[in-house]
Structures are given as structure tokens and as C-alpha cells.
Amino acid sequence: MIQPVRWALALTMSLLMASLSSTVVAGTEYAYQFTQKSYPQSRNRNYTVYVPAGLTGVSPMVMALHGCRLTERDVLNDWGMKEAADRYGFILVTPFITSYNGLRNENCWGFWFNEHRHEGGGEVEDLVQIAKEVESNFSVDANRRFITGLSSGGAMAVVAAVAHNEYWAAAASAAGLPYGESASSVSLSGQCPGSATFHSISRVADDMQREVNDDYPIPMMVLQNERDCTVIPQAGRNIRDSWLAVFGDPDHNTLTTARADSSACAYTYQQSYSCVHERFTQDGTMNSRSVVETVFYTGPLATANPNDTDHGHYWIGGEDGNEGKWAVRQGPVYPDLIWDFFNRHARDASGAIDKPVVTLLGDNPMTLQINQPFYDPGASAVDPVEGSLPVNTTCDVNVDVDGTYYCTYVATNSEGVTGSAIRQVIVVDPNKPLETCVVESTSPVAHINSGRATAGGNYNLRALSSGDQMDIGFAWDSWSSVTLTEGEPGLWYTQQPEACQTQGGEPVPDPEPDPDPGFTCTQHYNTNLNHNSAGRAYYMMGYFTTGGNESLGGLSGVFTWVSEVSAGYYVAGQCPN
Template identity: 60%
Template structure:
């Protein structure tokens, strides 16, 4: 049956918003501070898809430093995943915090915030319990994930409250019990950090656990991350195997069950490898998603340290977020869906997979052939899909949609959409101009508009990103022009790929990785030592040696970073 959205006021009036781009309801609320040490008032948002089958899974997602719950909700592609897969999405905000830390960081390294019944992990459970008091949540399917400090806190939550959560996923996070020295704050690439030994991490986990449930963990990390550097992800993997693996499956070699390319991925999988480690009983102890990701991101506020969430086709180029790469929302949900606490299989709604590109780009008068979609259901197996692409008209430039629907034997119907973009090659191209001004000046010049509560925020004109307070006359914000009259907070893709009138040319791409990783990515070859492809620069004879390389010309790689 459909879930009823009954909103209980916990500490402040709830602001209910119907999101125009998603078929569901978004609400905001605040949980009052609890009695435990380190507890604070916590703001959070909840997204509930329409026609949700109950009891429903719950996924809690934690922002990283310098982010908020709105970044997670709007830019990580998780709302679309909630629509597709049928789960309640919860995004808490750190709101306020103690101790010396960067803006909005979860306090994974503070002792009072990494034990059961204390601080932030207990507040997260309390938020989960508040959600369960309002909505019909499946107690067998409570999940938590996060990025950076949020990924580290997801790991803390998994250890301190493994009696509550069913599984966890840490994206660019850190092992349990680590301190602030485990984060590279040098501002350099490659980064450098110090880590506790795997045996110490395993011992810290064992001392904290008070429930025998072997909570499954997924670890997602770019090998080129210069903020949370390897071996952070490998240490999470190895410590969990020592603690939760049986005597025959407690190392990466003995516990490895399978290895495959990461799927799905948007535009580029960056040589991503998905490895499953388990005890041979059909469930995973740990799964890793390691890939050779880019260093630079499109968002001008980022540090260009290869540290980000990959939102996939439904994500955006927000702060510390990219679209291209292994699609975190889909990969993480697949992992969660295979790991309920009891191993039961959900009899929820069908799942539709849109085949081919989405969005699908065509030029004017180009023939259109719908790549189609497939649908499956836990009870019914494969289902027929009804596709409606009747609105697509390639004789006129514009954005069109294909609608796909599928219905199971319980009359649960789900829908997915493909965007078909028809462009006119002779139309004006992106100017790629930039303007630096205060948020207030951008509003006055028509490059931004007022929005948010009481019009107190300035939103970039075209991509509607929050660039600051609408009354702010003192800050400096860069906006980018795409086609004349369109303005973006993130540099438009046409400008990043040389499609604008800015002189063209592909931006320099640089990669930091081992010699073997460079060889596997066709940036290097081996001949009595490793050398760059095209440039023939020597990298050394050791496969595990690390080097920077950059593409000096198409197919020509040189040692070093972009000039």
C-alpha cells in the first residue's frame, strides 16, 4: 500500500516542499538535543517517494565537510535512486558541533563521538527512530552511507550501532578509531597522512562491539584522492575482514569471492573494480569499489584533490560532487538491497533500468531509435515495459522525454524517464565568459535570481545553485556563461570540453597512480621498466611505484603535472 506522510513536529515546525523534479515529498525538521554527552540539535531532511510500498527501507546519507544536508539531497543522485528503488531518504545536518574542526565536519576522531550511546552516532540513531515514528520503515533494512567525514561517521555508526543498522557504505571515508592525522590537509597532490595499523583498528572495533551481527561494509574510493588517501579504504577492508571474517576468510586473499567491472557507470568508469569479500555463505563482509578517478572537478569551490561523491546520470556538479564515474547511488543501493539484517528479500516494487544514454543527445533531424528499458520484480522476475516516446521530435531543437512504466502482480507501478536532447549544430555556441561579482550584484545584473525562504538566497540563473545570500554585497562569486543569456555556478560542460568560444582545446588531464595503474589505463607500458605512452618518459621499474603523469597531446603522456 502507499505510505502515508504523517508529519510529527519534533522541535520546530516542518517545512513541506513538493520537489518539482521528483515524484515525492521533501520535508525538513529538527531533532532536539538528547541527554547524552555530545548531543546537539540536528536538522535533517526526508524524501519520501510517491506510491512507496511499506514497510520501506531507509537510507541515511551524511554530507562531508563544508557541505550540508541540502547538497546530499539535491546533488548526489539519491532522490532519483529513492524513486527508482523505493526507499526513504534521510539527510541529517551536523548543524552545530564542538571541538576544533573544519566547517560542518562530522567528529569521527573525537572520543565522545565514536561510542555507543554518545554524541553524533547516537543522534543519528535518534533521527532514524524519529523517522520510524512517522513512517512505516522496515527494521530489517536500515542503511547508512556518507562522504569524507560523513563516510568516516558512517563507519563509526556501523561499529557503534551494528544492532540498529543493516549495512553501511563509506565513500572516501576512514577506518574506525582514526584521528585527525589520517586526513591530508597539506593542500598538495599527492596527499600524505598517517594511519593506525590494521591490527589496532581491528582491536578498537572489537572493543566497541556489543552485538554479534557482522555488519556488511562497502568501501568506495578513488585511488587518486589527495585528501583521504589510500590506504584508508584498504585499511577499512582489512580491519573488517579481521573482525567479521571467519578463520578461513579473514584476509583479502582468502576472503575474495569475486571481482568485476563496476556497473553502472556514467560516461567513464575510470578502470573501476568492484571486489566482493565474504565468508562463503552468500553474504559479503566487505565490498570495495576502487577506481582511477580524476583530480579536478567542475565546481569552482572545490579543491581539485580528487575527493568527491559520484552521482551518476542523476547527480550534479555540486560542491565535492561529480556525475561521471561509477554511479554511487546505484552501486550502493545494489549492495544495500542484497544485505538486509536477516537476509530476507524485499517484496517491494519493480525496478526499471533505462538502457543506453540518459540523457540521449541527438542533432537536428537525426533519426531516433529508443534504446528501451528493462524491468524486474523480486516476486515476478522480468516484467514487460510500456515505453512512450511520442513527444520526441527531432525536427525541432529542444528537450523531450521518453516515459517507461512497469507494473507487477501486486499492482505496484514504477516509472522512469529518459531525456532526449535535440540540438541545432548551427545554433549559438557557449560563450564561456565568466563574471566575478557579489551575489547581490549577480542578482542585479540578471545572472542570478532571488530564491529560498523569504528570497534570502541568490540562485544562479540557469543551474539554480545557491551562491550566497541575496543581500551579500561583499563576497566574490564566479559565474560562467554557457549559451548567451545562460549563467551557471559550475562551468558548463561545453566549456570544459572545448565546445565554447574560449579558444577551444581539451583541458589538461593529470593522473597520480601506481605504474601498474598507469599501464592498465594505457598511460604507460612496460619494457624492462615502465615508460609513458607516446612520451616514453621513464617511470621506474617497480609496478607499485607512484608517479604523476599528464596528457601533453592526444595519446602522448609525460611525467609530471599539467604545466
């Protein structure tokens, strides 16, 4: 893992800010590994920190938690959060659950496990310790530490806000669950509409009151699709009502006494889906801080990505987002809605950070074919106090060479406060193969953990390659070896893509060496299952020899001969005489 050095970061930032005429690149990602601590149920966890280019001084921090079957890369690539960090000036932290115990879908945060939802242990403690590690490496505003997430990540954001309300300033839960809920609060039927059972509001409130250890009434935002069939709308309403019961003023802890405003959502992209933003405050007026705010809308069930469920269950990234797994672009824009809420709710009740907001015109990213002329569509800037501002632009795009380039747009108000935005310009050579043809041979579980495969099949028991969706073995199989080849970046195949089968007119060598006549052949007679366990075979809708890829049939208990004809290369049958 990359371990950033503080002086190197400071030098980089000073160079970036030294002159607007210099080439400014996009923000920087830093990858860390959190080391398991001594408290119960702690684990080693990977996490990434994204720092916008030119960010200086003490800055807000936003931690964003992925949902089930996702990783921190999905958050970084598809949610529009990096662009929001660039736009609003906050440090983005994206933990990856990395490993876990207990029966759960792939990569779910364990919000329903008792050991993971109390201060001093488990995942909720690891998250706050990760945040404190970030503070040791970067300059974080102690009054502006925020946490959000989707699905199980949204539920864990709720847990974090309750268990550590002494640390976090505010939280936002997208399709999350109330504190202390069981797994039955999630609809697992695979049908629409969904169905689930919930604890009573009084029980949730009692569980919360037993856990909170600070009198700070931590504000919560709830974002919920009324048509969500996985986390049904009642979950969002129960978060809202339990928050009012625990953190609301005794005279303003019901919907009617605490409701201060109900209006159409301010931030939407292409579709609003009848989005309504409601604010429930400490005294029922807009003059006081929110106890809880809700964003409810009626969005579609279907998504563009074939790798998720069409159950109305997703993060909405807006123009800067992608049609990823459980992520869409159209609708109420979560990054903007959440940041607006966070920005108004610093822990010390200080005012929102007023800075110019730079809005890009035209596409971002912008894709050009090699040698195609580049015309910069530009950007506009508005300061909350001063109105429209001029924008200084720095672009360094070479249309003669394929690659990724950046244009940076900066606006500065009369107080010297700057806002910026970055456009990515991708120059593509249509004659250059898109396939990387990288080969990786490892176990199914390692392929899953690295994003080359996903858990699927009945009860997610099987590992499926990300490109051709082929079955490569049990999802928990850590002993077999399966070879996958990358086609387009991020898509891995059990069979080499056609473009990878030749390289400069010559055949690409097999990932395993050809049988070596000088090698002493060894033969093994055992069941297919035992061949699989020993690494001599792998399972992919049947058993095949490792390296030779020769079929042994589909029955696990049948005895077959397998011979190792060169190191790690197995074929069906006995050794030749």
C-alpha cells in the first residue's frame, strides 16, 4: 500500500498553488491499510483518501461507505463524490470492509451484528479509528467530520452516528436502516414490492439512548426511494422518527411539531422523480438546526448496469456519476444534497463555508479521437455573496497523443477564497486495442476481493468472472487457482478475448508454460473434488485441469487421473510411458 509522506504532500500542494499558469492535475488518491487493533472484532482494512488538487489549510472530511457487493472503488468511480470533493473542498475517505465474519452477502457492513454496532469494538470502532488515522496524515477540521453510505453502508453510517456521536458532526444515510435492526429489516425476497419487518420506534429509540454517550444531537439526513424493493421506504421513515424521538426537543419531537420546511429538492439531474426535501428542526422553524432531514422521491426500478438488481436500490451520482453497480446518474443528486446538509451542520454550529462554486459547461469527461480538434466549453462560477465571478482556466491537452488530460478552472472571490473544478479530457486512438490482456491466476475468493469476479448464483455461493460471467468456483474457495484475462479495463474473462490471442501478429503465449519434456511427470488418482482442493483442477460448471484446462467431468466424487507434466501444469490422464 502507498503510504503518503506529509512533507511530500505539502510540497505537492504548494507547487500546485504556486501559479495558475502551471499545469494542475486532478486530486490525488492515497491508499492505506488500517492495521487490526486489540479491541474485539477489529480487522485489517484497506481504505483510500482522496484529496482535491490545491486543497490547503484545515478541511472538512467526508467518509463514504460502500454497500453490499460493492467496494471502495465503486464509490470512487461511480458516485460523483470525488467531483463533489473537488467542487466543495473536502477530503474524501472511502473504507473497504476488506474481510468480515458471519453469514452475509458479499462485502456487507455488519450493522445487524451486536459486536459491530457498539463503541469500543468491531466495524463501527474500526471506522472511527480509520478517521483518526486520516487526521494524523491530513489537516481535518474537527468540527466538520461527516459520514455517509449506501444500503449496508447507509445503515453503518446510522450506527456510527449513534455509537460515536461524540466524534461525527453529521451523518447521511442512503437506503439505510434504523439503529439496532436485525437482518429481517432488509427485503431478501428478490420481488417487488419488497417486504420486511422492523422493530418498533420505541425499541429503536431505547437502543439508541443506551448507546449514545454524548449530549450532542447529531443531525441526520435520510435519502430514500419510495419504490426501493430491497430497503423499503418504511426503513427511512423509522430512521426519521427514531431520530426525532432521541435527539428532538421534548416539545418538538413529532412530525408536526418539528417540521420546519417541505420543498422540492434543490439539486436534481435530468429528472426530479417528484423529490421532496423536508427539514425537521429543534424548534420547528428554519431558524434552528435540523434534527433530521429527509429526501424522498419516486424513482425507477431498473438501472442501466446489468450487474445489479432492478429493485430501485441505488446511489444517484448526477452528471458526475456513472451508471455503475447500484449507481445511476438521473434524479436527486446525492453528493450535492448531502454536502449542502453537511455544510450547514458543523459540530460547533458555525455557519456554512461560503466559497465560489465552479460549474463545468459541456461534457466531463470529454472524449476525443486522436487528432480531433479540442475546443474548451469553459465553465461558470457563482459566489454565494458576490454572484458571478470570472474563471481562470488552465488546459494542457495534446490531441496528437492518446491519454488522459485535465483542464482546471479556478474562481476567486474578493476575500481570496477560491473554488475550482476539473475536466477530464480523454484522447482515444481508435486503432489501439482496448484490451489490456493482463493475466492473473489465483483463487476464486482472491479474484472476488480484487474485483475480477463477483459472488453470484444461488445465495451468492459461486464466483463469477466480471467479463463473461462464467462460474469459476465457490465464492469462498481460497485454495484453487483459476486463470483470468483482462479485456477492457475492469472486465475479466475465463477465455482470452480474441484481441489477446495475437500480439503483433504472433500468438500470445499461454499463461502457463507448455509441457516440459525434461520435467519428471507425476500422476495422481483421486476424486475431482480432491484434485480441486489440491490445486490440480478447478471448477467452472465442471472440473478442468489447472494449466491444461482439460475436462475431468462434472461429478465431484468420480476418481480420475491427473498428471503434472511441468511445474504447476496439469493434464488429464496418466503420465506417458
